[in-house]
Amino acid sequence: MAITVLVGVQWGDEGKGKIIDVLTEKVDVVVRFQGGNNAGHTVEIGKEKFVLHLVPSGIFRRKATCIIGNGVVVDPLALEEEIISLEKRGVKIGKRLQVSTRSHLIFAYHRMMDAMHEGSRSEGKKIGTTKRGIGPAYADKMSRIGIRALEMLDLKRLEKSFREHAEYYNKIFKAAKIEQVDTDAEWKKVSKAARFLGKYVTDTVLTINEAASEKKDILFEGAQGMWLDVDYGTYPFVTSSNTTTSGACTGSGLSPKYIENVVGVIKAYTTRVGEGPFPTELKDEMGELIRKTGREFGATTGRPRRCGWFDAISSRYSCMVNGVDRLAVTKLDVLDMLPEIKICTAYRINGKKTTVMPSDTEDITAAVPVYETMPGWQQTTSNARSFKQLPKNAQKYLKRISELAGSKIGIISVGPNRDQTFYI
Ligand code: IMP
Numbered sequence: 011m012a013i014t015v016l017v018g019v020q021w022g023d024e025g026k027g028k029i030i031d032v033l034t035e036k037v038d039v040v041v042r043f044q045g046g047n048n049a050g051h052t053v054e055i056g057k058e059k060f061v062l063h064l065v066p067s068g069i070f071r072r073k074a075t076c077i078i079g080n081g082v083v084v085d086p087l088a089l090e091e092e093i094i095s096l097e098k099r100g101v102k103i104g105k106r107l108q109v110s111t112r113s114h115l116i117f118a119y120h121r122m123m124d125a126m127h128e129g130s131r132s133e134g135k136k137i138g139t140t141k142r143g144i145g146p147a148y149a150d151k152m153s154r155i156g157i158r159a160l161e162m163l164d165l166k167r168l169e170k171s172f173r174e175h176a177e178y179y180n181k182i183f184k185a186a187k188i189e190q191v192d193t194d195a196e197w198k199k200v201s202k203a204a205r206f207l208g209k210y211v212t213d214t215v216l217t218i219n220e221a222a223s224e225k226k227d228i229l230f231e232g233a234q235g236m237w238l239d240v241d242y243g244t245y246p247f248v249t250s251s252n253t254t255t256s257g258a259c260t261g262s263g264l265s266p267k268y269i270e271n272v273v274g275v276i277k278a279y280t281t282r283v284g285e286g287p288f289p290t291e292l293k294d295e296m297g298e299l300i301r302k303t304g305r306e307f308g309a310t311t312g313r314p315r316r317c318g319w320f321d322a323i324s325s326r327y328s329c330m331v332n333g334v335d336r337l338a339v340t341k342l343d344v345l346d347m348l349p350e351i352k353i354c355t356a357y358r359i360n361g362k363k364t365t366v367m368p369s370d371t372e373d374i375t376a377a378v379p380v381y382e383t384m385p386g387w388q389q390t391t392s393n394a395r396s397f398k399q400l401p402k403n404a405q406k407y408l409k410r411i412s413e414l415a416g417s418k419i420g421i422i423s424v425g426p427n428r429d430q431t432f433y434i
Pocket residue numbers: 021022023048049050137138139140141142143144145233234238247248249250283284285
């Protein structure tokens with residue numbers, strides 16, 4: 011495994027949770043490096059289904075140390091609840107979980123601000139956020155007024171910071187004539203969570219660097235996906251962090267020189283949840299069929315995901331930015347019943363054909379996909395355990411998307427369970 015970064019190649023929800031779970035079998039340390047509880051990583055073990063939002067997916071492997079790095083924004087109430095619910099279901103956490111002293115905290119006023127911003131955006135400008143307060147918490151970090159996890163180790167200091175900050179937000183809410191934060195009530199919840207979480211808070215930069223120098227296997231677990239990256243994504247319809255490979259370093263404190271491997275998780279088709287451009291979106295019965303077959307509903311918000319064909323243009327650009335060594339293709343089985351399958355190989359933008367992903371979101375919005383059509387296989391793939399066991403047309407489809415994306419395929423997933431995964 012060595013030191014590996016795993017990222018989403020598309021708009022998130024590529025099935026990263028499942029691939030991480032498979033890869034963590036032999037991993038010593040698993041690190042979340044960005045995002046917050048906007049993420050929803052689904053892991054199915056036997057008949058049990060878990061949805062993780064903040065805790066790294068390595069938590070199901072008894073030996074793995076799980077780190078929430080400095081690049082993550084942590085909602086203390088959500089993390090407390092997640093740990094308790096995992097423990098209730100028999101997952102042993104103990105000292106295996108560490109939260110970076112430097113990670114920034116999300117409070118009620120961030121969630122309220124998130125909702126206020128969304129509410130004030132006109133139609134067409136809405137981002138469709140998860141309303142978890144992610145954007146406002148990162149904004150505070152960059153504005154240098156955020157509160158970090160290390161303050162949870164000193165409740166007096168945390169209370170002072172929290173009350174000052176809540177007051178600052180309440181002034182804004184008052185001026186906007188919306189409900190204000192009940193500071194006392196919120197402080198009760200926050201102080202309880204801080205007391206509970208204190209034992210997990212430590213300088214995780216040291217843990218990660220020690221593990222790297224001891225040549226341990228480390229897996230960086232990306233959340234969301236390339237096209238939601240605040241720098242490279244379909245701005246402003248993005249999340250507020252760097253979801254791409256480079257985010258693993260700034261979000262954890264490990265130097266880029268250690269990264270040996272990049273796994274890009276990609277669905278055999280495309281989905282997006284929330285607003286923003288999506289050139290290959292299918293707003294017809296086919297989109298509905300893929301959504302139903304693929305159970306495409308957001309793991310965090312339950313919203314129906316928008317579904318569409320595989321997009322080679324955005325995938326190739328994404329593999330380039332992320333430096334993907336190997337692709338992990340998920341949900342191939344969802345396409346099993348289709349008589350034919352389309353792949354977007356170019357965009358037509360205002361009459362001009364291009365094979366390069368534009369940087370202007372308006373151009374991506376205007377893009378009309380140019381498709382090539384491949385025959386389907388109309389056989390079940392969910393029992394396949396090797397590339398050779400796949401129907402010939404499924405093999406051809408995979409070879410074609412790999413060629414177009416410019417990256418080799420290393421892993422294929424043909425169902426939600428651990429054993430429905432194989433390596434090439
Ligand atoms: P935020 O991260 O809640 O601010 O939302 C910004 C955009 O990212 C919205 O379009 C969300 O739907 C999307 N988003 C955030 N987290 C995820 C995720 O884990 N999967 C897919 N989309 C996400």
